[in-house]
Amino acid sequence: MTTPPQTTQPEQEKKLAARTALRWVRNGMLVGLGSGSTAAFFIAALGEFIRRGDLQVQATATSLASETLARQAGIPLVEPRRGLRFDLTVDGADELDAHLRLVKGGGGALLREKVLATASDYLLIVADSSKVVPQLGRFPLPLEVVPFALPWVLDAVAALGGAPVLRLMKNDPTEAARSDQNNFLVDCHFGAVPDPEQLAFRLQVIPGIVEHGLFLGLAQAAIIAHETEVFVHQPGAEPVAAASFRALP
Ligand SMILES: O=C[C@H](O)[C@H](O)[C@H](O)COP(=O)(O)O
Numbered sequence: 681m682t683t684p685p686q687t688t689q690p691e692q693e694k695k696l697a698a699r700t701a702l703r704w705v706r707n708g709m710l711v712g713l714g715s716g717s718t719a720a721f722f723i724a725a726l727g728e729f730i731r732r733g734d735l736q737v738q739a740t741a742t743s744l745a746s747e748t749l750a751r752q753a754g755i756p757l758v759e760p761r762r763g764l765r766f767d768l769t770v771d772g773a774d775e776l777d778a779h780l781r782l783v784k785g786g787g788g789a790l791l792r793e794k795v796l797a798t799a800s801d802y803l804l805i806v807a808d809s810s811k812v813v814p815q816l817g818r819f820p821l822p823l824e825v826v827p828f829a830l831p832w833v834l835d836a837v838a839a840l841g842g843a844p845v846l847r848l849m850k851n852d853p854t855e856a857a858r859s860d861q862n863n864f865l866v867d868c869h870f871g872a873v874p875d876p877e878q879l880a881f882r883l884q885v886i887p888g889i890v891e892h893g894l895f896l897g898l899a900q901a902a903i904i905a906h907e908t909e910v911f912v913h914q915p916g917a918e919p920v921a922a923a924s925f926r927a928l929p
Contacts, residue, residue, distance in 0.1 A: 689808075689907065690808040690810055691717075691808075692905075692907075693808035693809055693905035693906070693907065694717060694718040694721055694772075694806070694807070694808045694905070695721045696905040696908070696910055697718060697721075697806040697807055697808065697903045697904060697905040697910060698718055698719070698720075698721035698722035698725060698770075698806045699721065699722075699725045700806075700903050700905070700910050700922050701722050701725075701770045701804055701806050701903055702722075702725055702726065702729060702735075703922075703927040704768055704770070704802070704804055704927045705726065705729075705735060705737060705768065706767070707735060707736050707737070708736060708737070709737045709738075709767040709768055710737070710738050710739070710740075710758070710764070710765070710766050710767055711726070711737050711738070711739045711740075711766060711767065711768050711769065711770065712739065712740055712741075712742065712766040712768070712769030712770070712771070712796035712797070712799070712800050713726075713739050713740065713741040713742060713746050713747075713749075713750055713755070713769075713770065713771075714742050714746065714769065714770055714771025714772055714789075714793060714796075714806075715741075715742045715743040715745060715746045715771070715772070715787050715789035715792075715793060716771075716772040716786065716787045716789070717772070718772035718806045718807055718808070719742075719746060719770065719771055719772045719806070720746070720749055721806075722770045722806055723741075723746060723749045723750050723753055723755065724749070724753055726739075726753065726755060727750070727752075727753020727754050727755050728753075730753070730754055730755055730756075731753075731754050737755070737756075738755075738756045738757070738758045739755050739756070739757055739758070740757060740758055740759070740760065740764070740766070740796065741757065741792075742769075742771065742789050742792040742793045742795075742796050743787070743788075743789040743792055743793075743860055744860050745787075745789075746789075764799065765799055765800070765801065766796060766799055766800040766801065767800070767801055767802065768800065768801070768802045768804060769796050769797055769800040769802070769803050769804065770804045770805075770806055771784070771793055771796075771797065771803065771804075771805060771806070772784075772805065772806055772807055773805045773807050773811055773895075773899075773902070774786040774811065774819040774822075774893070775811055775813050775816055775817075775818060775819045776805060776807065776811055776812060776813070776899070776902055776913070777812075777813055777814065777815060777816055778814075778913075778915075778916065779915050779916055780805070780899040780900075780901075780902055780913060780914070780915040781816060781876050781894070781895070781896050781897075782805065782893075782894070782895035782896075782898070782899060783816055783819050783821055783822075783893050783894060783895075784822070784893045784895050785821075785822030785823075785824070785865070785892075785893030786819065786822065786893075788822070788824075788847070788857060788858075788859050788860075788865050789859070789860065790822055790824055790891050790892070790893045791824050791859060791860075791861060791863075791890055791891040792860065793895075794891055794895060794898075797895060797898045797899075798898065802900045802901075803895075803898050803899045803900055804899070804900065804901055804902070804903065805899050805901070805902035805903070806902070806903050807902060807903070807904055807905075808904070808905055809904055809905065809906040809907075811904070812904055812913075815872050815873065815874065816872075816873040816876050816894075817870055817871055817872040817873040820845070820867035820868055820869045820870075821842075821867070821868045821870060821873075821879075821892060821893050821894065822847075822865055822866070822867055822868075822892070822893040823837070823844075823865070823866045823867075823868060823883065823889050823891070823892050823893070824859050824861070824863045824864070824865060824889070824890040824891045824892075825863055825864045825865070825866050825888055825889055825890065826863055826864075826888045826890060827863065827864050828888070829887060829888020829889075830846070830864055830866075830888070832886075832887070832888060833866065833886060833888045833889055834846075834866070836886045837866070837868050837883075837886075840870075840879070840882055840883075841870065842868040842869060842870045843868065843869040843870075844866045844867070844868045844869075845866065845867045845868075845869070846864060846865075846866055847864070847865040847866065847867055861890070863890055876894050876896055877896055879894065880892060880894040880896055899915070900914070900915075901913065901914050902914075903922060904919065909921070910922035910923075912925040
């Protein structure tokens with residue numbers, strides 16, 4: 681007898697949160713597709729609806745990996761162009777707090793993710809319950825760094841009290857990991873981050889840092905699955921059960 685593949689609890693929660701996000705999607709929308717394993721569940725679910733003829737949307741992806749998934753799922757894609765705005769972007773997160781301040785970039789897609797989040801009228805985060813933290817800083821903060829600038833960026837991050845680590849390829853730890861833009865990725869351990877706005881300001885003035893993974897004031901809502909229950913978090917508000925939450929009008 682073969683044993684059916686086991687799905688871990690975070691994976692089930694990710695899938696549940698991602699599928700719930702379909703309630704935010706309307707016909708004719710231009711949708712930003714996030715990156716990472718939770719966003720991948722959303723892309724697969726959106727593709728199912730489109731193939732069945734239940735939804736008609738166009739999309740742009742925040743990474744080459746998500747673009748490939750979207751093509752496989754049959755989601756029509758549009759190229760970046762001037763004036764393009766997204767009705768909705770659905771993306772994952774590595775951490776989020778009660779103000780919906782996020783740490784992103786664990787998969788290295790932070791730059792394109794922030795570009796689409798900023799070009800979106802509504803950023804919806806989908807995540808499993810482990811991502812909710814009382815204070816940011818448990819997950820090391822990712823930076824995308826121009827290779828030439830690396831030594832000085834490492835010095836500057838250390839001067840801010842961080843411990844920067846150059847991200848290496850998982851399948852070849854002798855090679856530095858590269859973003860879709862061919863830049864380096866640096867993971868910074870700052871410990872607890874009581875003032876993310878101040879840290880973001882200090883990082884964004886360091887030459888050579890193309891982008892940092894703090895997403896502040898960008899997310900309108902987050903769908904968080906706790907085992908089999910799903911909650912909607914909004915900045916500074918108590919989470920409400922997704923079933924009683926009115927998604928987009
Ligand atoms: O660069 C990657 C992204 O910011 C992801 O959205 C983030 O790392 C969360 O990924 P996952 O859904 O796989 O936990």
